[in-house]
Amino acid sequence: MxxxxxxxxxxxxxxxxxxxxxxxxxxxxxxxxxxxxxxxxIEEIKRINEIVLEEDGQKALQYTTTEGYQPLRAWIANRMKKRLQTSFDADKILITHGSQQALDLSGKVFLDEGDYVVCESPTYLAAISAFKMYGAKFIEIDCDDTGMDMDALEEQLKQNQKIKYIYVIPDFQNPTGRTWSLEKRKRIAQLSNMYDVPIIEDNPYGELRFEGEYLPSIASFDKKGTCIVTGTFSKTYCPGYRIGWVAANSDLIKQYVLVKQGSDLQCNTMSQLAIAKFVELYDLDxxxxxxxxxxxxxxxxxxxxxxxxxxxxxxxxxxxxxxxxxxxxxxxxxxxxxxxxxxxxxxxxxxxxxxxxxxxxxxxxxxxxxxxxxxxxxxxxxxxxxxxxxxx
Amino acid sequence: MxxxxxxxxxxxxxxxxxxxxxxxxxxxxxxxxxxxxxxxxIEEIKRINEIVLEEDGQKALQYTTTEGYQPLRAWIANRMKKRLQTSFDADKILITHGSQQALDLSGKVFLDEGDYVVCESPTYLAAISAFKMYGAKFIEIDCDDTGMDMDALEEQLKQNQKIKYIYVIPDFQNPTGRTWSLEKRKRIAQLSNMYDVPIIEDNPYGELRFEGEYLPSIASFDKKGTCIVTGTFSKTYCPGYRIGWVAANSDLIKQYVLVKQGSDLQCNTMSQLAIAKFVELYDLDxxxxxxxxxxxxxxxxxxxxxxxxxxxxxxxxxxxxxxxxxxxxxxxxxxxxxxxxxxxxxxxxxxxxxxxxxxxxxxxxxxxxxxxxxxxxxxxxxxxxxxxxxxx
Known part of the structure; x- marks a missing residue:
């Protein structure tokens, strides 16, 4: 064996x-x-579960499309427009098994053995393992309290042809808690467009801001569709449901859907309907x-x-x-x-x-x-x- | 890009x-x-959801271990012992996102680009896509109403060093509906042991027998721990929950847990607790x-x-x-x-x-x-x- x-x-x-x-x-x-x-x-979820099973039980317990439950995707698209100033529509969103799965699928879509991923130094531990499984090597870029060193990043993009994507967590980063400045968000989107190297912008914590203003996402400055954004309900609702998403341009999201099909067909239907009902009936904000x-x-x-x-x-x-x-x-x-x-x-x-x-x-x-x-x-x-x- | x-x-x-x-x-x-x-x-699930959230809401909505909810794993182990005559204990079972994910994880654990998978001809379509993502080539073995041609299989195992595993669906196969004979189950387990090539025995339909006797699984004849079994609640309970499993020897299951961690951390906690409660309070048979x-x-x-x-x-x-x-x-x-x-x-x-x-x-x-x-x-x-x- x-x-x-x-x-x-x-x-x-x-x-x-x-x-x-x-x-x-x-x-x-x-x-x-x-x-x-x-x-x-918990009380709200109890009530929601009952309503979903009452109104739509057969659908909630059956298989659904790989892309995910349409009303939930539409809600996410709107939320992203409002909070992150992105322009992804519902059909550019794939529901994933937590944002962790969005990272795994990113590896599957992009990485061949020996390809490079550029990341913040330090970066999210489970992203490292997810990408390593597809044979990634890593280029770490130094960061300060305003984000990545942009000159160091551009230097790497210029000289390394085997960079497949840049992975960043610009809001309340895991593990450092740091948040990127507006200027660096603009600049990295430009670099991504210029060198045609995608960015995977992981955003599990952005909604949890204690003070100051919400900042637009890197993807909001994207002119050429090279920015991919992941998100999750794990931190704003509950992690046990394992419902997250990835947003990307049409061609890219098709690739993600293809690899999701082979990985696990689709996400939990009931949980998707339940979250959609929750945001309909309650005030998530x-x-x-x-x-x-x-x-x-x-x-x-x-x-x-x-x-x-x-x-x-x-x-x-x-x-x-x-x-x-x-x-x-x-x-x-x-x-x-x-x-x-x-x-x-x-x-x-x-x-x-x-x-x-x-x-x-x-x-x-x-x-x-x-x-x-x-x-x-x-x-x-x-x-x-x-x-x-x-x-x- | x-x-x-x-x-x-x-x-x-x-x-x-x-x-x-x-x-x-x-x-x-x-x-x-x-x-x-x-x-x-649906009515039972409604009641179960309420009970689970009432008794154990915080746990049901929180992260849990990658391996999965212990009481559910214990129930599965017992069920397999009874129905399939296997000897896997609870700690040899990993909860997966449907049995589809168990196939994807199998590819991740075993396959390098260019490795071979032996399968029935024809075989489950989404297993083909799952394995192809890891660069698999396929050796199809002809089948009749009693299962695979065992001599043809042995011929392949003898001559091909790059076979990583044998994938079969011995009960009510997808797509043919055929079921393997007892003799062939014994024989393939022997071949797997003899050539040290694992079998992935996919069993999503075995519980749905309309007539005749349940047959012991291939893994029940395994003397050396080379047989891996996957299962699911999709056909006996509901597919929308996406809860399946993989059972394998200690060392193997550790590998599956490792790749599951990087893929999506764990399965839906609430759904795991709900199924465990269902089989406790209701008669699944x-x-x-x-x-x-x-x-x-x-x-x-x-x-x-x-x-x-x-x-x-x-x-x-x-x-x-x-x-x-x-x-x-x-x-x-x-x-x-x-x-x-x-x-x-x-x-x-x-x-x-x-x-x-x-x-x-x-x-x-x-x-x-x-x-x-x-x-x-x-x-x-x-x-x-x-x-x-x-x-x-």
């Missing part, structure tokens, strides 16, 4: 493995990217406001506690939204060693090394602030500060 | 395209593999009996009508279960021409050519008998017989 070559360089997601540890309720977990379950609109209010308080407490408890030579981001902050330790400290000590005190986070596809940067880690209650955030980060003080 | 090489040889599933035509309610469709929606246990009773009547009527209406030189299978029968026309007739004439009379089926990965056999087509009412089956197949009489 012989596996495919790709299996030699695939390893278990460190996050999914740490999540198993954090199933122990005593652990204060800053790992994972879990939304706060106490905010799920009000629900998102409820979520962001809670997350903002948690972010505030997390940042405040880190300022108080962390050693002065430890640096961290202060994100304007999303779920994550990013911590940089002095270079000689390995965050995996810190994690070992923390786990013994029932505190968990994700070491940062895994977020760099080409390795290194072991002195970093990611903090999730959305999933724990306020007192546990303070308690956990205070303890974490004590432990960090033993290391610096 | 440049796609991956695989996109050159992927085309839209003929079935999914025909399904779009059959959304017109005037069409009598023998295409698709749709279960009868009037048999979905009674529900399957209800389904098979209806399908048996439809199969009887379909076979009877084909005997009456089809020309004598047209041959067809008379399956003991499942959803499909297979029709062979005289060699000079192209089923796609017949389909064109049929569509003009609002009758649809799937031409057989697509079920042969290496092409040919255009004189065949597939009939689904599960989805139309009794009178429409008689009406449609009678008209189809009239049209066939114009061709022979």
């Amino acid at each position: 012989k596996y495919a070559k790709r299996m030699n360089h695939i390893k278990a997601s460190e996050i999914r493995e740490i999540l198993k540890i954090t199933e122990n309720p005593e652990v204060i977990s800053f790992a994972g990217g879990l939304p706060a379950p106490e905010l799920f609109p 009000a629900h998102i406001q409820t979520i962001t209010k809670v997350y903002k308080r948690r972010r505030d407490l997390a940042v405040q506690t880190m300022h108080q408890a962390f050693p002065k030579n430890v640096h961290f981001t202060e994100p304007e939204g999303g779920l994550f902050a990013w911590v940089e330790l002095p270079e000689h400290i390995n965050a995996r060693d810190v994690l070992d000590t923390c786990l013994a005190s029932n505190i968990a986070f994700v070491p940062g090394g895994s977020f760099f596809p080409n390795g290194g940067h072991e002195n970093t880690f990611r903090i999730n602030f959305s999933n724990m209650s306020e007192d546990r955030i303070v308690e956990g980060l205070t303890k974490l500060g004590d432990i960090l003080n033993q290391f610096v | 440049k796609y991956a090489k695989r996109m050159n040889h992927i085309k839209a599933s003929e079935i999914r395209e025909i399904l779009k035509i059959t959304e017109n309610p005037e069409v009598i469709s023998f295409a698709g593999g749709l279960p009868a929606p009037e048999l979905f246990p 009674a529900h399957i009996q209800t389904i098979t009773k209806v399908y048996k009547r439809r199969r009887d009527l379909a076979v009877q009508t084909m005997h009456q209406a089809f020309p004598k030189n047209v041959h067809f299978t008379e399956p003991e279960g499942g959803l499909f029968a297979w029709v062979e026309l005289p060699e000079h007739i192209n089923a796609r021409d017949v389909l064109d004439t049929c569509l003009a009379s609002n009758i649809a089926f799937v031409p057989g050519g697509s079920f042969f990965p290496n092409g040919g056999h255009e004189n065949t087509f597939r009939i689904n008998f599960s989805n139309m009412s009794e009178d429409r089956i008689v009406e449609g197949l009678t008209k189809l017989g009239d049209i066939l009489n114009q061709f022979v």
Whole structure:
């Protein structure tokens, strides 16, 4: 019995493995990217399920088209127009099994063994694994609080013919929490158009803004149809339904539909109808406001506690939204060693090394602030500060 | 912008395209593999959804492990032991997005560009597309009413080192409706063990037996852990939930979990909890009996009508279960021409050519008998017989 070559360089997601540890309720977990379950609109979902099954039960439980449920696609298109200033219509949208599947399908559509993906340094861990399965190599571009270094990006686009796409998360990035400036959004769209290299703009957190103005998406500056956008209901509604999407120009979305057909035929019909009914009958914006209010308080407490408890030579981001902050330790400290000590005190986070596809940067880690209650955030980060003080 | 090489040889599933035509309610469709929606246990599902959200709402809507919901995996393991005489425990089972995803993941785990898959001739169309995406070539083995030609299979296993696995559907095969004999099940398990070439035993229809005895699965004769089994709730419960599974030995299932992580993290949590609750509170066997009773009547009527209406030189299978029968026309007739004439009379089926990965056999087509009412089956197949009489 012989596996495919790709299996030699695939390893278990460190996050999914740490999540198993954090199933122990005593652990204060800053790992994972879990939304706060106490905010799920359970009563509303109960009612919605009943209505959908009452009105349209046979349809809700049957197969549907690969593209997905038309009213949901139409709602998404409108939402994107309003929030991201894009111009994708419903027929340019494919419903996917979370935005994670949109990443997997992107690999399938674009990547041959040895092709290059350009990404932010660091970038989303599970995007790295998804793309690696199709044999991708990675070019990491340095980032600051305004986004990618655009000159470094252009240099790469000029010299490397095997770059298949650029993968970015411009809003409240995972893992850093950073948000790109308007100028860099315009510029990267231009570069993508000029060099005819697609951008995959992953946007799972954009709706979770605590302060400041929503920024238009990179795709809103696209003149030639080279920008692809992914989205999800995991953070604004619930992750358990696994409903996300990918938006792209007509020819591109056809390719995505083709590979989706072979991968799993279609997404959960019932969940698609249920979300469409929810956004019809309830005010999603009000629900998102409820979520962001809670997350903002948690972010505030997390940042405040880190300022108080962390050693002065430890640096961290202060994100304007999303779920994550990013911590940089002095270079000689390995965050995996810190994690070992923390786990013994029932505190968990994700070491940062895994977020760099080409390795290194072991002195970093990611903090999730959305999933724990306020007192546990303070308690956990205070303890974490004590432990960090033993290391610096 | 440049796609991956695989996109050159992927085309839209003929079935999914025909399904779009059959959304017109005037069409009598023998295409698709749709279960009868009037048999979905809608009232029970309504109640189950309420209970699950009441008892365990936060959990049902949150992320869960990649492997899937433990009580559901345990139920599946027991069911397989009872029905298929396998010995997989719960920890050898991964929940997948329908059994289609189990096929896609199989390609990901095993296939490098240019590897060979051995399959029945003909075989399941969407398995062909799933495996082709990973660069598979196909060796088709002739079949009769007892299954694959075992000597031809052994000949291939002896001489071809690049065979990665054997893909078979031994119960009420898609597209032919045929079921393998006990002897051939034993023999192929031996061959798989002897040549160390895994079998992927796809079993979406096995529960839908209209008469005769359930046969043990190929995997029940496996002595060395080379048999992999896939299953689904799509035909016994509802397809809209997209919940299936793959069962395999410990090392293998770990590989499947790894590729599932990168593909879409996990399956729909709510749907997993809901199915687990359904099989706990209701009698799935009674529900399957209800389904098979209806399908048996439809199969009887379909076979009877084909005997009456089809020309004598047209041959067809008379399956003991499942959803499909297979029709062979005289060699000079192209089923796609017949389909064109049929569509003009609002009758649809799937031409057989697509079920042969290496092409040919255009004189065949597939009939689904599960989805139309009794009178429409008689009406449609009678008209189809009239049209066939114009061709022979």
